[in-house]
Amino acid sequence: MTFQPILTRNYARRDSHRLATYEAGGGYGALRKALARKPEEIVEEVKSSGLRGRGGAGFPTGMKWGFLPKGLDKPVYLCVNADESEPGTFKDREIMERDPHMMIEGTIISSYAIGCRHAYVYIRGEFWAAFVRLRDALDEAYRAGYVGKNVLGSGFDLEITIHRGAGAYICGEETALLESLEGKKGQPRLKPPFPAMVGLFGCPTIVNNVETLAVVPWVVDHGAAAYRAMGTEKSPGTKLFSVSGHVERPGNYEVPLGIPMMELIEKHAGGVRGGKKLKAVIPGGSSTPVLNAEECARATLDYESFASLGTFLGSGGVIVLDEDTCMVWALSIIEDFYAHESCGQCTPCREGTGWVARVLRDLEAGRGTMADIDLLLSLGKNMMGNTICVFSDAAAMPLESFIKKFRGEFEEHVTRGGCPHAGRSFLELATR
Amino acid sequence: MSVAFTPENKAAFDALLTRYPTKAAALLPTLWLVQRQEGWISEEAMEYVAGLLDLAPVKVYSVVSFYTMYYTRPMGRHVIQICRNLSCSLLGARELIRHVEERTGIAVGETTADGRFSLLTVECLGACGNAPMMQVNDDYHVDLSPARVDEILASMA
Numbered sequence: 001m002t003f004q005p006i007l008t009r010n011y012a013r014r015d016s017h018r019l020a021t022y023e024a025g026g027g028y029g030a031l032r033k034a035l036a037r038k039p040e041e042i043v044e045e046v047k048s049s050g051l052r053g054r055g056g057a058g059f060p061t062g063m064k065w066g067f068l069p070k071g072l073d074k075p076v077y078l079c080v081n082a083d084e085s086e087p088g089t090f091k092d093r094e095i096m097e098r099d100p101h102m103m104i105e106g107t108i109i110s111s112y113a114i115g116c117r118h119a120y121v122y123i124r125g126e127f128w129a130a131f132v133r134l135r136d137a138l139d140e141a142y143r144a145g146y147v148g149k150n151v152l153g154s155g156f157d158l159e160i161t162i163h164r165g166a167g168a169y170i171c172g173e174e175t176a177l178l179e180s181l182e183g184k185k186g187q188p189r190l191k192p193p194f195p196a197m198v199g200l201f202g203c204p205t206i207v208n209n210v211e212t213l214a215v216v217p218w219v220v221d222h223g224a225a226a227y228r229a230m231g232t233e234k235s236p237g238t239k240l241f242s243v244s245g246h247v248e249r250p251g252n253y254e255v256p257l258g259i260p261m262m263e264l265i266e267k268h269a270g271g272v273r274g275g276k277k278l279k280a281v282i283p284g285g286s287s288t289p290v291l292n293a294e295e296c297a298r299a300t301l302d303y304e305s306f307a308s309l310g311t312f313l314g315s316g317g318v319i320v321l322d323e324d325t326c327m328v329w330a331l332s333i334i335e336d337f338y339a340h341e342s343c344g345q346c347t348p349c350r351e352g353t354g355w356v357a358r359v360l361r362d363l364e365a366g367r368g369t370m371a372d373i374d375l376l377l378s379l380g381k382n383m384m385g386n387t388i389c390v391f392s393d394a395a396a397m398p399l400e401s402f403i404k405k406f407r408g409e410f411e412e413h414v415t416r417g418g419c420p421h422a423g424r425s426f427l428e429l430a431t432r
Numbered sequence: 433m434s435v436a437f438t439p440e441n442k443a444a445f446d447a448l449l450t451r452y453p454t455k456a457a458a459l460l461p462t463l464w465l466v467q468r469q470e471g472w473i474s475e476e477a478m479e480y481v482a483g484l485l486d487l488a489p490v491k492v493y494s495v496v497s498f499y500t501m502y503y504t505r506p507m508g509r510h511v512i513q514i515c516r517n518l519s520c521s522l523l524g525a526r527e528l529i530r531h532v533e534e535r536t537g538i539a540v541g542e543t544t545a546d547g548r549f550s551l552l553t554v555e556c557l558g559a560c561g562n563a564p565m566m567q568v569n570d571d572y573h574v575d576l577s578p579a580r581v582d583e584i585l586a587s588m589a
Contacts, residue, residue, distance in 0.1 A: 087517045087556035125501045126557050128570035161451045166460055167501035169555065183459030183485075185498040201453055244519035244560035251561040286518060286556075317560070319519055333518045337555050343498075 002229055006218045006238050007211065008254045010099045017133050019140040022101035028146055030217035034109045035154040042113035046216060048224035050236040055081055055172070055209030056285065056315045058303050065114050067196035068204050077205040078116040079181065080107055080213060082123040082130075083165055083172040086285035087337060088317030091240035091252050092210035096123070096130035099214070100137035104160070106213035108146060109220055111158050114206055118159045122177050125165040135162055169341040173389050174207040176343065187345045188389035211240055231257035235302035239316055243269040246276065246322035261299040265320060276322040280405070284314020286334045287394030289401035311401070326421035327406040328413050331398060332360040338395035349392035352383040356399060363410060366418035373410050377403060435477040441465050445484065455485045459495055463502055472503040500554075508543045508550035510588045512536075513567045516553040519560035524577075528564050529553060531578045535585060548588070 010016045010025050022028070034042050047062025068076060080103070084092040095103055111119050123131050138160055141147045149157050163181055165171050171180045175189035178200050199205020215237065219227050228236045235257040241264055244250045248270030255264060261283065265271065272278050278293045289311040291299060299305055306313045321330060339357035344350045356379050362368045380396040387393075403410060412420055437445055444465055448458045462485065466477050473496050475489075482489040496502045514520075514529050533539055536549050543550040559565045562574030566581070573584055 084558050085556065088519055088560055089556075090558040090560050093558045124558070125499070126554075126567060129572065159451075163461065164464060165501075166463070166499035168499050180460065181457060182454065183456040183487075183495065185495055201457075242561060244563060245522045250519075250563070282518075319522075319560070321522070325522065330518060330522075333516070333521050337517055340555060 003238065003256045004230075005254050007095065007099075007102070007214055007240055008252075010102070016098050017100055017137060019101060019137065019144060022099070022105075026221070027101055027217075028105055028144075030221040031105055031108055031146060032152065034112055034220050035152060035156060039113045039115060042109060042220060045224050046113070046219055049219045049227040050224075050234075051212065051215055051219060051227065052235065052303065053209055054211035054215075054239065054316070056086060056287075056312075058313060061208065061212055064196070064208075065110075065206060067194065068114055068206065069197060072204060074203045075117060075201075076115045077200040077203055078107065078111050078114060078119040079174075079177060079200060079205060079207045080119065080121040080210060081172060081174065081177060081207050082121055082127070082134075082210045083177060084124055084127075084210070084315075085169045085172050086287065086315045086317055087334070088242060088244055088282060088285050088319040089315040090242045090244075091316060093124075093127055093130050094252050095210055095214050095240075096127070097133050100130075100134045101141065102214045102217065103210050104134075104137055104141050105146070106216035107160060108141075108151065108158060109216050110206075110208065110213055112151075112156055116206075117157055118161065120181055120200070121160065121162045122171070122181055123162060123164055125167050131162065131164060138162065168343070169337075170343045170389075170391060173391065176389070177207060178205065185343070187343045188391075190388055232302050232304075234304055235313075239301070239313075241301065241316045241318050243318045243320065245320040246273045246325070247271065247320045248273055255301065257302045258305075259301055261296055261301055261318075264301060264318065265296075269320070272320065272322050274322075276324065278320065279323045279325055280321045280327070282317075282319040282321070282398070284312045285317035286319070286337065287397060288312045288314045289397050290405060292405050324421065326364070326419055327402055327409045328360065328364045329419065329421065331402040332357070332364045334398050335360050335395065338391070342391065342395075346387035346392065348383050348386045349395070352379050352392065353395050355379055356383075356395070363413050364419055366413055366416065368414050370411065370414050373403060373407070373414070435466070435470060435474065435480045437465065438469060441469055456487060459485055459487065459492065460499075463492075463496060467502060472506050474504075506543075506547075508547050510548060510568050510585075511550045511552065512585075513552045513554040513557075515555070515557050515559070515563070515565050515567075517556035517560075519556070520564040523563045525564040528566075528576060528578065528581060532581060532585075535582065549585070 013021050015021050043065050051061045052058045168186045170176045171186040173188050176186040180186040195205040231237045238256050240252050240254050242252050253268040281291050281296050303313050335357045339353040342349050342353045380399040383392045383396040448461050478492040479489045482492045540553050564576050565574040
C-alpha cells in the first residue's frame with residue numbers, strides 16, 4: 001500500500017509551528033491554487049477525495065458542505081471543532097501545537113469553498129498551550145495577508161476568531177458547540193433543522209473537525225486521486241490514531257486507513273507493555289464498543305471493518321488494555337465520566353448515567369448482586385435512542401459491550417464479594 | 433467589593449465585542465477575562481458582566497455554573513488538576529491522586545490553608561499518550577511518577 005504522511009509531514013521539522021517553516025515546506029501553496037479556482041471546484045475536489053469527517057462520525061466532508069442552501073441572503077459560518085475531549089484522543093491538540101498553520105490553511109480554503117467570511121475556531125478551554133500556538137500562528141497568517149481583507153489580492157475577505165471553551169465535554173457535539181459559541185450553556189439542539197440550514201446565529205453553518213480541515217490543503221495541492229491512492233475505497237486517505245494505555249510506545253501515529261489494527265498496536269506502538277497478553281481494545285474513544293482480543297486480530301483500521309465488528313472508528317482514540325485489567329473497574333471509570341459530563345437536558349441520560357455509575361461502583365467493590373448486572377443492561381437499553389443527542393448512546397454502548405463480552409468478570413465480582421484484581425480499588429477516592 | 437475591569441482588560445473586552453454579531457456571544461471570553469483578573473468569578477462579577485452584555489444576571493450565573501473551568505470560589509495559587517480518566521488510570525493516576533492528597537494534606541476539592549494549592553480531579557485532558565498527567569494552572573505536566581510530582585510541587589511557591 002502506498003503511503004506518504006499528510007498530517008505529520010512537518011512534525012519533525014525544527015520550529016514546525018512557525019509560518020516560515022510551514023512556507024518552506026510548500027505551505028499556503030494550496031491556498032494560492034484554491035483562490036485561482038472557483039469555490040465550487042474546491043467543493044467538488046474534496047467530494048471526490050472521499051475525505052470523511054475525523055471528529056468521530058465519519059461523515060463525508062464534501063457532502064456535508066453540499067448541504068448548504070444556495071442563494072440564501074445570510075452569512076455562512078465555518079466552525080472549527082477544536083474541542084477535542086473524547087477520552088483516549090489527543091491528535092487535534094498535537095496538530096494545533098505542532099503544525100497550526102496546516103489547520104489554518106485548511107480553514108481558509110474551506111471558508112473560500114463554502115462562502116464563509118467569518119470562521120470561528122472553538123478550542124477546548126484546557127488547551128492553553130495549543131491556544132497560544134494557534135493565536136500566534138493566526139497573527140502570523142494575518143500579517144502575511146493569508147487572512148483578513150482581500151486575501152492575497154484575490155478579493156476574498158476572511159476573518160478568523162478563536163473562541164475558548166470553558167470545560168464541558170458535550171461542547172464537542174456540534175449543536176452544543178454552536179450554543180456555547182452564542183454564549184449559552186452547551187446543551188445540544190434538536191435536529192432538524194441541521195446546522196447547514198440553521199446553525200450559528202441562525203445562519204447556515206458547517207462544523208468541521210481540526211484533523212479534517214488539516215487534510216484539505218493537501219487534497220487541493222495534490223488532487224483527489226492522490227488522496228484516494230491511499231487507504232481503502234470507502235475509507236480513503238490516511239488518519240491519525242492516538243494509542244494509549246498498556247502499550248510500549250503510546251502516541252499519535254499516522255497510517256493509511258485499512259491496515260490491520262494489530263499492526264498499529266504491535267509495529268507502531270511497540271505492542272502490549274512488558275510482554276503481557278492483550279485483553280481488549282477500546283478502538284475509537286471511550287464511547288465506542290470494546291473489542292476482545294479475538295476481534296482485535298480481525299479488525300482493520302477502516303470504517304467498514306469496525307462497523308462489521310459492531311463498533312466504530314470514532315475519533316481514532318485506541319485504548320489498549322492488558323490481561324491484568326479489571327474490566328469492571330475500567331467500565332466504572334468510563335461511566336463515571338459520562339455521569340459527570342451529561343448536560344442534564346434529557347431524563348434518560350441525566351438519570352441513567354448517574355444510576356449506571358453508582359451500580360458499577362458497588363459492583364466493583366463487591367457490594368453488587370447478579371440482578372445488578374441485568375439492571376445495568378436494562379438501563380443501557382433505555383438510554384439508547386431516547387435523547388436529543390447521542391451522548392446517552394455513547395454512554396450505553398460501552399456498557400452493553402463490556403457486559404456482553406466480559407460478563408464472567410462482572411459475575412466474579414458478585415460471587416467473590418470483591419475485585420479479584422489486586423490493587424485496583426481506587427474508584428471511591430477520585431469520585432468525590 | 434465591587435468588580436470592574438482594569439483599563440487593559442476593558443480594552444480587551446471592547447475588542448472582543450467586534451468579533452461577534454451579538455453581544456451575548458462574547459459571554460464566555462468575557463468571563464475568561466474576569467477570571468484572569470480576579471482569580472475566580474464572584475456573584476458581584478457576574479452582575480458586572482451581565483450589565484456589560486445586557487444579560488440577566490441569572491443567565492450569566494447559569495453559564496458560569498455549567499462550565500467546570502469557571503471557579504465560583506477563590507482557589508489556591510496553584511490549582512492541581514489530575515486526570516482520572518481511563519488511559520491515565522491504567523498507568524497509575526489513581527495512586528497519584530492519593531499520593532498528592534498525602535503530600536498536600538488536602539483532599540480532592542480542597543485548598544490548603546496557606547492558599548498555596550487547590551486539588552481537583554478532571555476528566556480526560558487529551559494527553560493520554562503521556563499518561564499519567566496533570567494540569568497545574570495553564571500548564572500540562574506529563575509522564576508523571578510520584579517522585580516527579582514531588583519535584584514539580586516543590587518548585588511552586
